[in-house]
Ligand SMILES: NC(=O)C1=CN([C@@H]2O[C@H](COP(=O)(O)OP(=O)(O)OC[C@H]3O[C@@H](n4cnc5c(N)ncnc54)[C@H](OP(=O)(O)O)[C@@H]3O)[C@@H](O)[C@H]2O)C=CC1
């Protein structure tokens with residue numbers, strides 16, 4: 502594709518709940534409002550468990566487009582030849598089956614977080630996507646926020662030194678004493694609890710600031726610890742704390758000089774704290790204001806400590822803050838990445854590739870193991886052979 506031409510991606514939408522609605526509203530925002538000029542989006546089909554719900558979704562969100570097809574099943578969207586890419590917005594425990602069906606139908610896939618319920622399911626999906634030569638990505642929208650690009654630039658410039666400690670929390674009060682136990686946040690059969698729903702966000706910040714730091718050289722954390730508080734209402738985790746330790750290592754395939762820890766937490770009974778993320782470096786601190794999934798404001802404070810050390814760069818004095826604004830809620834940036842990758846024939850994103858989703862799911866497996874959170878039988882469609 503020539504770089505000055507516009508590539509329009511034709512989407513099929515799976516499910517009609519909260520996140521599918523939010524995503525489609527953002528797909529309909531004019532890409533030029535965010536200075537995106539190379540890609541654009543078109544919704545061509547919507548699949549729901551009932552055709553009435555699919556049609557109501559279209560009437561509500563895309564009333565002026567009478568070419569969008571409504572299907573009373575997800576399979577209808579997978580079989581639709583006009584659909585190039587499928588967006589999956591069902592509860593966690595359906596992601597594996599829905600994504601696999603889409604991949605087998607030859608569709609590119611953007612699947613909500615957490616991409617699967619465990620790492621074995623994800624490995625199976627990655628293998629299927631490669632076999633069918635389709636693009637596959639977890640909808641980790643935070644990674645594509647404009648603020649993240651800027652924070653990474655500062656964090657990796659060397660002015661602040663290396664990162665040492667990262668604190669991140671995403672909590673949200675779901676009023677768990679007054680909602681039904683069949684709500685996806687409480688029901689273990691839907692992968693309920695804080696870790697799988699909110700945990701991806703503190704973790705994505707650890708991946709952005711520590712795992713992706715060039716000094717880490719893509720080494721995995723050498724230790725992961727986790728502990729869970731379970732609610733007696735349904736047995737799912739109401740709060741989870743987990744830590745990742747990155748030790749300097751030299752091995753046959755990696756050499757990392759990063760010595761850092763991430764202290765991460767999430768809760769379904771509390772509001773989000775401020776700041777939501779604190780990244781402490783040798784010579785300064787970056788804080789991120791909530792919501793940490795689509796943050797708009799960060800602050801950098803320079804300590805100017807140790808600048809006399811040989812090789813240390815002199816940092817600026819004091820502190821500064823920066824705020825970002827854009828039209829829409831921020832889900833469109835990941836859609837642009839999907840369209841861009843597909844237009845370039847890529848099967849995964851460089852920014853949020855398969856390795857990062859796999860790291861996420863392996864960490865969640867370990868934290869659930871240490872927290873003794875076992876899903877009901879049948880939830881995990883693929884399990885690792887022991
Ligand atoms: N990226 C983000 O910011 C967010 C991501 N999410 C993620 O999106 C996923 C869905 O969350 P959310 O939109 O809040 O959930 P909702 O309950 O609002 O919507 C889920 C939809 O999935 C479909 N569905 C299929 N089977 C079932 C079932 N057995 N029970 C319930 N729904 C079913 C339904 O659509 P239909 O009837 O049309 O088939 C339903 O509307 C989760 O994995 C969550 O982690 C959620 C919120 C924000």
Ligand SMILES: O=C1OC[C@@H](O)[C@H](O)[C@H]1O
Pocket residue numbers: 673698699794
């Ligand atoms: O992804 C999410 O972000 C915001 C939360 O409120 C929601 O439950 C979660 O799924």
